[in-house]
Amino acid sequence: MGQKVLRPATALALLAGVSVIAAGAWASMEVVAPDGRRVVLRDDKTWDYADRGAPQERLLLTVAKRMELPNACRYGLRLTNNAGVRVQSIVPQFSAFTREGVVFETVFAAFTQVKPTLDEYQEITFKGIRCDDIERIRVHGADRCSLGDLTKFSPATGECLGYIEVQSSELVAISK
Numbered sequence: 001m002g003q004k005v006l007r008p009a010t011a012l013a014l015l016a017g018v019s020v021i022a023a024g025a026w027a028s029m030e031v032v033a034p035d036g037r038r039v040v041l042r043d044d045k046t047w048d049y050a051d052r053g054a055p056q057e058r059l060l061l062t063v064a065k066r067m068e069l070p071n072a073c074r075y076g077l078r079l080t081n082n083a084g085v086r087v088q089s090i091v092p093q094f095s096a097f098t099r100e101g102v103v104f105e106t107v108f109a110a111f112t113q114v115k116p117t118l119d120e121y122q123e124i125t126f127k128g129i130r131c132d133d134i135e136r137i138r139v140h141g142a143d144r145c146s147l148g149d150l151t152k153f154s155p156a157t158g159e160c161l162g163y164i165e166v167q168s169s170e171l172v173a174i175s176k
Helices: 009-027
Strands: 026-030 038-042 047-048 060-070 072-081 087-090 091-099 103-108 111-114 119-127 134-141 163-167 172-174
Touching: 047 087, 072 087, 072 091, 072 111, 103 119
Parallel strands: 060 163, 134 172
Antiparallel strands: 026 038, 038 047, 060 072, 072 119, 087 111, 091 103, 091 134
16 A cells, blocks of 8 residues: 555645644744744743843843822832943833733833943832732833934834843733
8 A cells, every 4th residue: 555645735734733733832932023033922922032132131120019009009110221231211111901901001111321230210100990900011112212222213113122021020910
């Protein structure tokens, strides 16, 4: 008996099915963005550029505290400059999501003049929602930064945000 040969359409469908099953088994995967940069996609719905340096070579964003206010929730954020470049300005956006997955509010925090090895503390407040009603915070934007070779006129979307490493927190789920 001879070997069975799969038709091209059948082989392609089989390959696609195996790829979907295999992708579900990995903790993260690396893809190439349309602009050619390599991006790591994680199962926890976070991402980062694959070619950026290790966390000790980035801007480390941590949640320092959480404060329940009357009809609001305030978080203290610390940006530590481990990138080795002077941060003149970076302004990320922070979106608070409800337990239903709806964006409740988006606020900004400006970090300025952060020299290498130093840090800056800022607070953000989400008005009209209790801390316990915030499921997670997403860090995004920051496209108009001035740090290293990047200026507020740099056209590359995502480059500034790529410098930020978001540290997980016990106070709130936070990610890019």
